[in-house]
Amino acid sequence: MKFDFHTHHDRCGHAVQSIRDYIESAISNNLDIIGISDHSPHLYSEEDHLYPGISMAKSHFPEYAEEVLQLKKEYEGRIEVLLGVESDFFPEHLAQYKKFYEQFPLDYIIGSVHFVDGASIFKKDRWEGLSTAQKQQTKENYYQMIGQSARSGVFQILGHIDAMKGYYPEFSAIQTDAADRTLQIIAEADVAIEINTSGKNKYCGGWYPSHELLERALHHGVKVTFGSDAHKPERVGDDFEEVRGNLKEIGFKEWAIFRQKQRIMVPL
Template sequence: MYDYHLHSNYSDGDFLRAMVAAAASAGLSGVGVADHCMVVSTDWARESRRELGFNLDTTYERRREAIESLREEFDLRVFDAAEVDYEPGHEAEIRAFLADADFDYAVGSVHALDGANVHATGHFEGMSESRRRELVERYFEKLESLVASELFEIAAHADLIERNPALRGFATREQYERVADAFASSRTVPEVNAGRVRSEYGRFHPTTEFFEVLRERGVEFTLGSDAHAPDEVGPLAAELRAFVADSGLDPVTLAV
């Protein structure tokens, strides 16, 4: 099994070596270190880079050397990847950076919504229901645009809005179908993301309903733990194995 999405201390995760060691201990055949990477010139990305220290755009070469030595130390494939923030209208910046950085693959994410992180409960909870529905629609428009851009091998956590109690439950079947149609004609594949299976949310991304809509269109999936700490890697790998067994999914292996 390949886990194509976890983090290290090159963004908001634990030490790189400990993360790779945990992946080897979990019996994975391959692990992708997909640290947060922001290259778009939006105010939100600039602020996030500064305040959260997401600076893989300037440190990926150092991380690459570390990954090369870890490949020799551990008996599994270690991929040099990035989770890159997507913003419609900034495709040229992202494309130029990815061409230059030459990662094994890139995971694309919509994290920004209404000038805040989709995770930020406080930003959304005071809003009217109609406003929150509008923003959920805006989220799916951005995701559709991400998928159509074909900038990324993988699209992360397709229904990230569900992670936020203030935005949860507003997604519609029509939105799922639109996004699924976009995936069906794109080289970008979604992932089954286990990042919140063992926390408050308690479910995978995408939800069962969205997953079925995607599968009806023949869309394939990679697997990603979205782990940030070594002690999450094994348990989330077990969750992903159980998901595969229950759903009969045959996860995609990227040609890298």
């Protein structure tokens, strides 16, 4: 079975082309399942469209869900189309996000930490001038939030769990056992993590998470799934077979798919 649970489209403002284009690309790449999971609106804001270049407007989410459901019917028999969302994780607004998502028949929710200590994890200059101790604390704060997201009960998948290395490859070498402790929390919470292949397009030049973290994930019994994090149709399913082979080499035997927020483990 071939699938991709992490894809975007033009509503978020920084991806290109329509949902249909991503579905057609998935068919061309012989996928069995395509999950549409665009960025969640900034629900905590009184503004309808707080960051047009980052996420869709709050008022756009119902039409987004309806379009995916219509395409699901249209493509039935050719490919399975699933309705998802990549949700920001703001602990102080979690109840608001949870209540909002309950209005829609989501097949899965990806919980992604994009902001730590008030700044984007992808902010390229956020590391400038920090001491070794401050860098260590930042990494620990990042993984503390990921652990909180795992325990929240809202998410079926955790997105790109070492993406903070994206524009700062040295992140991986910061000495702390925070990542390992967080993997144990993720296992206890029984939430899956994705292998996200979009890191290859950042400075780090590799997948999220790293090979080392995937080895530790297996050790702790963490479930895994796949997502390209495609922001253009040609990246749908990107490196799927390479990821599958890598997981087999590490020792994984199965990975997860999702329907109606229920996890199903399928052989690699």
